[in-house]
Amino acid sequence: MNGEPRYSIGDLARRTGLTVKTIRFWSDRGLVPPTDRGPTGRRRYGIAAVARLDLVRTLRDLGLDLATIRRVVDREVPLAEVAAAHAEALATQIRVLRLRRAVLAAVARRGSTPEEMELMHTLATLSDDERRRLIEEFLDAAFAGLDDPGFAGIRRSLTPELPGSPEAEQVEAWVELAELSRDPDFRAGLRRLAEQHAADRADHTVVRRDAVAVVREQVEPALAAEVDPVSPAAEPVVAAVTARYARLCGRPDDVDLRRRLLARLESANDPRRERYLHLLSVINGWSTGGSLTPVLDWSIRALRARTAE
Numbered sequence: 001m002n003g004e005p006r007y008s009i010g011d012l013a014r015r016t017g018l019t020v021k022t023i024r025f026w027s028d029r030g031l032v033p034p035t036d037r038g039p040t041g042r043r044r045y046g047i048a049a050v051a052r053l054d055l056v057r058t059l060r061d062l063g064l065d066l067a068t069i070r071r072v073v074d075r076e077v078p079l080a081e082v083a084a085a086h087a088e089a090l091a092t093q094i095r096v097l098r099l100r101r102a103v104l105a106a107v108a109r110r111g112s113t114p115e116e117m118e119l120m121h122t123l124a125t126l127s128d129d130e131r132r133r134l135i136e137e138f139l140d141a142a143f144a145g146l147d148d149p150g151f152a153g154i155r156r157s158l159t160p161e162l163p164g165s166p167e168a169e170q171v172e173a174w175v176e177l178a179e180l181s182r183d184p185d186f187r188a189g190l191r192r193l194a195e196q197h198a199a200d201r202a203d204h205t206v207v208r209r210d211a212v213a214v215v216r217e218q219v220e221p222a223l224a225a226e227v228d229p230v231s232p233a234a235e236p237v238v239a240a241v242t243a244r245y246a247r248l249c250g251r252p253d254d255v256d257l258r259r260r261l262l263a264r265l266e267s268a269n270d271p272r273r274e275r276y277l278h279l280l281s282v283i284n285g286w287s288t289g290g291s292l293t294p295v296l297d298w299s300i301r302a303l304r305a306r307t308a309e
Contacts, residue, residue: 006035006044016053023053031056031070062086095165099124102171123178124171131178135159138181142190146198158276160283173282180279186272193267200249200264211264212292214248215241215299223294229302238302255307262303269296 009027013020026032027043032053034043045053052073059069064086071077103124107117126134139158143151162174180186197210222229222237245261246253274293281288 004046006038006046007050008038009043009045012045012050012053015050016057018053018057026053026056026066029066029070031066031073063090091165098166098168099171102168102175105168106172106175119179120175123175126178131160131162131174134178135181138187141187142194146194148198148201150201151194151198158280160280162283163285166283170283170285173279177276177279177283180272180276183272186270186276189267189270190273193264193273196264196267210268211245211261212268212296214245215261215265216292216295218244219295219299223298229298230305234302238306241299258303258307262300262307265296265299265303269293269300 007015009020009023012018012023016023023032027034032045032049035046035049036044038044055073056069059072060066064072064082068077068082072079072082103117103120106112106120110116112120139155143155160174160177162170166174200211218237218241222234227233227237242253242258242261246257249257249260251257251260271293274291278288280286
């Protein structure tokens with residue numbers, strides 16, 4: 001007709017790389033109907049059918065089902081509408097796959113038991129509301145009932161916000177953080193630290209920073225200079241730290257104050273606390289700060305040497 005070329009199913013298979021079986025199946029489903037039939041009754045296809053076959057193959061490669069493809073090629077539904085819906089579905093699938101990958105990667109790295117793997121999977125697949133409740137319950141255990149307006153900001157700063165499409169390392173960090181938040185001993189330590197900070201603020205309203213922040217600025221230069229914390233050379237550093245802490249607390253700078261500061265720093269020097277903060281940074285996409293462990297270790301050694309009975 002009008003000199004337009006006609007192609008057999010075999011011709012289409014050679015042109016497209018598809019199998020004859022696939023083209024026949026799609027043709028039988030009405031996705032690529034023949035243009036006409038030859039003298040022997042065999043199906044023949046024109047240029048428009050070839051273009052339609054290319055479209056069907058593309059949509060199939062993108063994961064659309066045959067019924068939806070039929071509606072698209074027959075113009076019963078706009079392609080843009082179908083593409084948007086399918087993209088949303090794929091986004092959900094990708095998120096699920098990322099969660100599964102993160103759990104399996106963690107299992108492989110830790111050598112987890114089946115029970116541990118089940119717990120990790122449960123934590124990874126919590127809904128947004130379930131994750132929020134888990135963290136709120138953890139933070140309540142640390143801060144609830146303490147009369148300190150500053151704790152509202154601290155709670156926010158300790159709250160993980162897993163993105164809608166997280167990277168694998170963010171999911172893995174969330175699983176570890178969620179496990180950590182369920183640790184009763186870690187919760188008790190964080191509660192003790194919060195109570196100590198609240199007590200410092202209650203004694204003197206000027207207090208705005210916690211004990212760690214008080215010592216950090218003084219101790220970091222001593223660390224850089226490799227000052228031995230139990231040596232006489234450390235005495236001016238310790239004196240500057242305790243004097244500042246005494247002013248902020250409104251207490252005399254004596255051995256009792258040093259023991260009080262030592263107790264605060266020992267509570268803060270929990271590796272699980274630092275790990276929580278690191279995981280939080282990964283989840284929230286924050287830059288990870290340097291470790292405070294060297295500052296705390298130095299300060300604790302220095303104060304112990306000067307408060308021993």
